Amino acid sequence: MEKYRKILRKRIYLMAIAIITAAILLLLQVSGLLSTKLESEFSTGMVSGFQSGLLTALIAVFTVVIVRYQKALKDKMKLQLLYNRENDERKKIIKQKSGGNIVIFYSVVIVFAAIIAGYFNTTVFHTLVACALFQLVVSSLLKLYYLKKY
Amino acid sequence: MKTKIKELRKKEKLSQAELAFEVGTTRQTITSIECEKYTASLVLAYKIAKYFGMTIEEVFDFSEVED
Numbered sequence: 570m571e572k573y574r575k576i577l578r579k580r581i582y583l584m585a586i587a588i589i590t591a592a593i594l595l596l597l598q599v600s601g602l603l604s605t606k607l608e609s610e611f612s613t614g615m616v617s618g619f620q621s622g623l624l625t626a627l628i629a630v631f632t633v634v635i636v637r638y639q640k641a642l643k644d645k646m647k648l649q650l651l652y653n654r655e656n657d658e659r660k661k662i663i664k665q666k667s668g669g670n671i672v673i674f675y676s677v678v679i680v681f682a683a684i685i686a687g688y689f690n691t692t693v694f695h696t697l698v699a700c701a702l703f704q705l706v707v708s709s710l711l712k713l714y715y716l717k718k719y
Numbered sequence: 720m721k722t723k724i725k726e727l728r729k730k731e732k733l734s735q736a737e738l739a740f741e742v743g744t745t746r747q748t749i750t751s752i753e754c755e756k757y758t759a760s761l762v763l764a765y766k767i768a769k770y771f772g773m774t775i776e777e778v779f780d781f782s783e784v785e786d
Contacts, residue, residue, distance in 0.1 A: 653740065658760050659748040719757045
Protein backbone atom coordinates (compact mmCIF):
# COMPACT_ATOMS: atom_id res chain seq x y z
CA MET A 570 0.00 0.00 0.00
CA GLU A 571 3.01 2.30 0.54
CA LYS A 572 3.77 2.03 -3.19
CA TYR A 573 0.20 3.12 -3.98
CA ARG A 574 0.54 6.07 -1.59
CA LYS A 575 3.61 7.19 -3.55
CA ILE A 576 1.66 6.88 -6.82
CA LEU A 577 -1.16 9.02 -5.42
CA ARG A 578 1.29 11.67 -4.17
CA LYS A 579 2.90 11.76 -7.63
CA ARG A 580 -0.53 12.14 -9.27
CA ILE A 581 -1.42 15.00 -6.88
CA TYR A 582 1.85 16.74 -7.74
CA LEU A 583 1.26 16.41 -11.51
CA MET A 584 -2.35 17.55 -11.25
CA ALA A 585 -1.31 20.56 -9.16
CA ILE A 586 1.12 21.56 -11.94
CA ALA A 587 -1.68 21.12 -14.52
CA ILE A 588 -4.05 23.27 -12.41
CA ILE A 589 -1.49 26.07 -12.07
CA THR A 590 -0.74 25.99 -15.81
CA ALA A 591 -4.46 26.01 -16.68
CA ALA A 592 -5.10 28.87 -14.24
CA ILE A 593 -2.31 30.95 -15.81
CA LEU A 594 -3.64 30.28 -19.33
CA LEU A 595 -7.17 31.12 -18.21
CA LEU A 596 -5.99 34.36 -16.62
CA LEU A 597 -4.12 35.33 -19.78
CA GLN A 598 -7.19 34.59 -21.86
CA VAL A 599 -9.59 36.50 -19.62
CA SER A 600 -7.24 39.48 -19.49
CA GLY A 601 -7.05 39.47 -23.29
CA LEU A 602 -3.31 38.85 -23.53
CA LEU A 603 -3.86 35.48 -25.22
CA SER A 604 -6.72 36.17 -27.58
CA THR A 605 -7.72 34.56 -30.86
CA LYS A 606 -8.60 36.59 -33.94
CA LEU A 607 -10.45 34.57 -36.55
CA GLU A 608 -12.46 35.35 -39.70
CA SER A 609 -15.66 36.24 -37.84
CA GLU A 610 -16.54 37.50 -34.38
CA PHE A 611 -18.74 34.45 -33.80
CA SER A 612 -15.86 32.05 -34.51
CA THR A 613 -13.50 34.01 -32.29
CA GLY A 614 -16.03 33.96 -29.44
CA MET A 615 -16.76 30.28 -29.85
CA VAL A 616 -13.14 29.17 -29.96
CA SER A 617 -12.10 31.30 -26.98
CA GLY A 618 -15.23 30.20 -25.10
CA PHE A 619 -14.39 26.57 -25.75
CA GLN A 620 -10.81 27.07 -24.62
CA SER A 621 -11.73 28.85 -21.39
CA GLY A 622 -14.51 26.33 -20.72
CA LEU A 623 -12.08 23.46 -21.15
CA LEU A 624 -9.52 25.07 -18.86
CA THR A 625 -12.16 25.75 -16.19
CA ALA A 626 -13.42 22.16 -16.41
CA LEU A 627 -9.85 20.87 -16.12
CA ILE A 628 -9.26 22.96 -12.99
CA ALA A 629 -12.56 21.84 -11.44
CA VAL A 630 -12.08 18.12 -12.17
CA PHE A 631 -8.47 18.03 -11.02
CA THR A 632 -9.35 19.92 -7.82
CA VAL A 633 -12.06 17.37 -6.98
CA VAL A 634 -9.68 14.47 -7.68
CA ILE A 635 -6.92 16.03 -5.56
CA VAL A 636 -9.33 16.48 -2.63
CA ARG A 637 -10.41 12.83 -3.00
CA TYR A 638 -6.80 11.63 -3.06
CA GLN A 639 -5.88 13.76 -0.04
CA LYS A 640 -8.78 12.28 1.93
CA ALA A 641 -7.70 8.77 0.91
CA LEU A 642 -4.12 9.43 1.98
CA LYS A 643 -5.32 10.39 5.46
CA ASP A 644 -7.75 7.48 5.89
CA LYS A 645 -6.50 3.87 5.57
CA MET A 646 -9.98 2.51 4.81
CA LYS A 647 -10.63 5.05 2.05
CA LEU A 648 -7.21 4.33 0.60
CA GLN A 649 -7.95 0.60 0.46
CA LEU A 650 -11.35 1.28 -1.16
CA LEU A 651 -9.76 3.53 -3.76
CA TYR A 652 -7.09 0.92 -4.45
CA ASN A 653 -9.73 -1.81 -4.82
CA ARG A 654 -11.76 0.37 -7.18
CA GLU A 655 -8.76 1.15 -9.36
CA ASN A 656 -7.53 -2.44 -9.47
CA ASP A 657 -10.88 -4.19 -9.81
CA GLU A 658 -10.51 -6.93 -12.45
CA ARG A 659 -14.06 -6.56 -13.80
CA LYS A 660 -13.60 -2.83 -14.27
CA LYS A 661 -10.27 -3.44 -15.98
CA ILE A 662 -11.90 -5.82 -18.46
CA ILE A 663 -14.73 -3.36 -19.19
CA LYS A 664 -12.21 -0.56 -19.66
CA GLN A 665 -10.15 -2.72 -21.99
CA LYS A 666 -13.16 -3.72 -24.08
CA SER A 667 -14.53 -0.19 -24.39
CA GLY A 668 -11.25 1.36 -25.48
CA GLY A 669 -10.50 2.75 -22.04
CA ASN A 670 -7.29 4.65 -21.58
CA ILE A 671 -6.25 4.75 -25.21
CA VAL A 672 -9.49 6.50 -26.28
CA ILE A 673 -9.08 9.06 -23.50
CA PHE A 674 -5.44 9.60 -24.46
CA TYR A 675 -6.28 10.08 -28.15
CA SER A 676 -9.17 12.38 -27.29
CA VAL A 677 -6.96 14.57 -25.10
CA VAL A 678 -4.37 14.77 -27.90
CA ILE A 679 -7.08 15.65 -30.44
CA VAL A 680 -8.60 18.31 -28.16
CA PHE A 681 -5.18 19.90 -27.61
CA ALA A 682 -4.65 19.85 -31.37
CA ALA A 683 -8.09 21.46 -31.74
CA ILE A 684 -7.16 24.24 -29.29
CA ILE A 685 -4.00 25.01 -31.25
CA ALA A 686 -5.83 24.76 -34.58
CA GLY A 687 -8.46 27.09 -33.15
CA TYR A 688 -5.98 29.98 -33.34
CA PHE A 689 -5.72 29.56 -37.13
CA ASN A 690 -8.74 27.84 -38.63
CA THR A 691 -12.27 27.23 -37.36
CA THR A 692 -13.07 24.35 -39.75
CA VAL A 693 -10.13 22.30 -38.49
CA PHE A 694 -11.10 23.22 -34.92
CA HIS A 695 -14.70 22.00 -35.38
CA THR A 696 -13.59 18.80 -37.15
CA LEU A 697 -11.13 17.88 -34.43
CA VAL A 698 -13.61 18.59 -31.62
CA ALA A 699 -16.29 16.52 -33.39
CA CYS A 700 -13.78 13.69 -33.85
CA ALA A 701 -12.84 13.69 -30.13
CA LEU A 702 -16.51 13.82 -29.10
CA PHE A 703 -17.40 10.94 -31.41
CA GLN A 704 -14.61 8.80 -29.97
CA LEU A 705 -15.71 9.56 -26.41
CA VAL A 706 -19.40 8.90 -27.13
CA VAL A 707 -18.66 5.53 -28.79
CA SER A 708 -16.39 4.53 -25.93
CA SER A 709 -19.01 5.56 -23.34
CA LEU A 710 -21.74 3.58 -25.13
CA LEU A 711 -19.49 0.52 -25.25
CA LYS A 712 -18.71 0.97 -21.56
CA LEU A 713 -22.43 1.10 -20.75
CA TYR A 714 -23.02 -2.04 -22.81
CA TYR A 715 -20.26 -3.99 -21.07
CA LEU A 716 -21.34 -2.71 -17.64
CA LYS A 717 -24.72 -4.32 -18.32
CA LYS A 718 -23.18 -7.47 -19.77
CA TYR A 719 -20.75 -8.17 -16.92
CA MET B 720 -20.73 -19.87 -13.37
CA LYS B 721 -22.73 -20.95 -10.33
CA THR B 722 -21.23 -20.13 -6.94
CA LYS B 723 -21.99 -20.54 -3.26
CA ILE B 724 -20.83 -17.02 -2.40
CA LYS B 725 -24.30 -15.73 -1.56
CA GLU B 726 -25.04 -18.64 0.81
CA LEU B 727 -21.65 -18.37 2.47
CA ARG B 728 -22.05 -14.63 2.85
CA LYS B 729 -25.48 -14.99 4.44
CA LYS B 730 -24.12 -17.65 6.79
CA GLU B 731 -21.34 -15.33 7.94
CA LYS B 732 -23.72 -12.31 7.97
CA LEU B 733 -21.45 -10.49 5.58
CA SER B 734 -22.50 -7.81 3.11
CA GLN B 735 -21.28 -7.71 -0.48
CA ALA B 736 -19.34 -4.54 0.24
CA GLU B 737 -17.61 -6.13 3.24
CA LEU B 738 -16.63 -9.22 1.28
CA ALA B 739 -15.43 -7.04 -1.59
CA PHE B 740 -13.27 -5.04 0.79
CA GLU B 741 -11.75 -8.18 2.28
CA VAL B 742 -10.85 -9.75 -1.05
CA GLY B 743 -9.71 -6.53 -2.72
CA THR B 744 -12.45 -5.94 -5.23
CA THR B 745 -15.63 -3.89 -5.58
CA ARG B 746 -19.20 -4.58 -4.48
CA GLN B 747 -20.32 -4.51 -8.13
CA THR B 748 -17.94 -7.34 -9.00
CA ILE B 749 -19.26 -9.50 -6.15
CA THR B 750 -22.82 -8.78 -7.36
CA SER B 751 -21.89 -9.78 -10.92
CA ILE B 752 -20.25 -13.01 -9.74
CA GLU B 753 -23.29 -13.88 -7.60
CA CYS B 754 -25.64 -13.16 -10.52
CA GLU B 755 -23.51 -15.40 -12.76
CA LYS B 756 -22.86 -12.51 -15.13
CA TYR B 757 -19.14 -12.43 -14.54
CA THR B 758 -16.66 -15.26 -13.98
CA ALA B 759 -14.01 -14.43 -11.41
CA SER B 760 -10.35 -14.78 -12.29
CA LEU B 761 -8.31 -17.54 -10.69
CA VAL B 762 -6.71 -15.06 -8.27
CA LEU B 763 -10.04 -13.59 -7.16
CA ALA B 764 -11.64 -17.04 -6.89
CA TYR B 765 -8.71 -18.13 -4.72
CA LYS B 766 -9.04 -15.06 -2.48
CA ILE B 767 -12.79 -15.60 -2.03
CA ALA B 768 -12.37 -19.32 -1.30
CA LYS B 769 -9.51 -18.59 1.11
CA TYR B 770 -11.60 -16.00 2.93
CA PHE B 771 -14.32 -18.60 3.62
CA GLY B 772 -11.70 -21.22 4.50
CA MET B 773 -12.65 -23.46 1.57
CA THR B 774 -11.19 -24.65 -1.71
CA ILE B 775 -12.07 -23.03 -5.04
CA GLU B 776 -14.05 -26.11 -6.13
CA GLU B 777 -16.16 -25.91 -2.97
CA VAL B 778 -17.17 -22.31 -3.67
CA PHE B 779 -17.37 -22.34 -7.46
CA ASP B 780 -19.30 -24.90 -9.49
CA PHE B 781 -17.16 -26.15 -12.37
CA SER B 782 -19.60 -28.82 -13.60
CA GLU B 783 -20.61 -26.72 -16.63
CA VAL B 784 -16.98 -26.09 -17.53
CA GLU B 785 -16.11 -29.79 -17.41
CA ASP B 786 -18.75 -30.64 -20.07
